[in-house]
Amino acid sequence: MKLSTYNFLTSMAIKGVKVGFPLKLTISKKEVVESEFNPTFVERILPKLDWSAVYGAAQVAELTDDIPAVQPENVGENELLLQKLHHLLFEIDVLEGQLECPETGRVFPITDGIPNMLLNEDEV
Amino acid sequence: METPYTDHLSLEDFEHVYEPAEDSFLLLDALEKDLEYLEQLQPHLCVELGSGSGVIITALAKKLAGFSLCLATDINPKACNATRRTATRNGARLDSIRCSLADALRPQSVDVLLFNPPYVVTSDAELQTQHFDSHSESSTDRNLVFSWAGGQDGRRVTDILLKQLDDILSPRGVLYLLLLRENKPEEIIKYLEGLEFRAVKFMERRIPGEHLYILKVTRSSAAS
Secondary structure: OEHHHHOOEOOOOOOOOOOOOOOEEEEEEEEEOOOOOOHHHHHHHHHHOOHHHHHHHHHHOOOOOOOOOOOOOOHHHOHHHHHHHHHHHHHEEEEEEEEEOOOOOOEEEEEOOEEEOOOOHHHO | OOOOOOOOOOOOHHHOOOOOOHHHHHHHHHHHHOHHHHHHHOOOEEEEEOOOOOHHHHHHHHHOOOOOEEEEEEOOHHHHHHHHHHHHHOOOOOEEEEOOOOOOEOOOOEEEEEEOOOOEOOOHHHHHOOOOOOOOOOOOOHHHHHHHEOOHHHOHHHHHHHHHHHHHEEEEEEEEEEEEHHHOHHHHHHHHHHOOEEEEEEEEEEEOOEEEEEEEEEEOOOOO
């Protein structure tokens, strides 16, 4: 699971959960998958992402030196930051770990790079 | 659009995961036919529900690599795994998530949604004997039944999706939905109009024993 994907995941399908976002991420095994840097793509996708979850992911991935806690203005003009965001969002593949619902504490394991967000019938 | 390689998947995989067939290829052909539209749309997020082997979303991910994030969901862990392997084999950038439909995704975030649902008309009992829970890793033949058995009118799963569509699609979102004539496409089009969506039969194909359609669905409020 890439950290860009993490930004789109929610546990709000659980009965009673209001927002379910951002999920609490734990990484126990990750790999870096190099991919072509496309600054325009990173810039285009940013408005769709929640910066606090981007920053949260950076903290867990231990890359906070690269990513500021508050989204700076004119990120598009900051190629170095775009490059760091590219690395954080598209090159780090979480292989093992977990996601936790911020409201109920329900844990969703990540195994072989695939988060298991399937809920049981009594949870929905 | 190139058909992705599937030589990494074995016969054993296809005992648990739906093997690409005529319906899959029709959906691929529809995306190919609409590629100009999709490229103009510049979708941020493309998602295939029930991705199975992953060939469709992999083909799209390769085409839209420069501007889209692509995700695939499936309830079947073997399908999630097959999709991930298909993406890797074909050098496509996408992630696989195990969940039901778009349950795990933030609301109204999907710009392009693809769904080749379990559309075969079966008894509802066939579906009710299906039970996936999040702890079951063991896979049985039932996995495969779930990939095609659609219950009454072959619509049980499709109808659930249609009810959630407003929560899933972004304001400019588009859904490509595969249907069988027995699924009553006209009825679905009318139903969607009532929910302020515009649905058209975008493509159709007759194959032995089946008359397949691709429905293209957008919000009535979106520019055409």
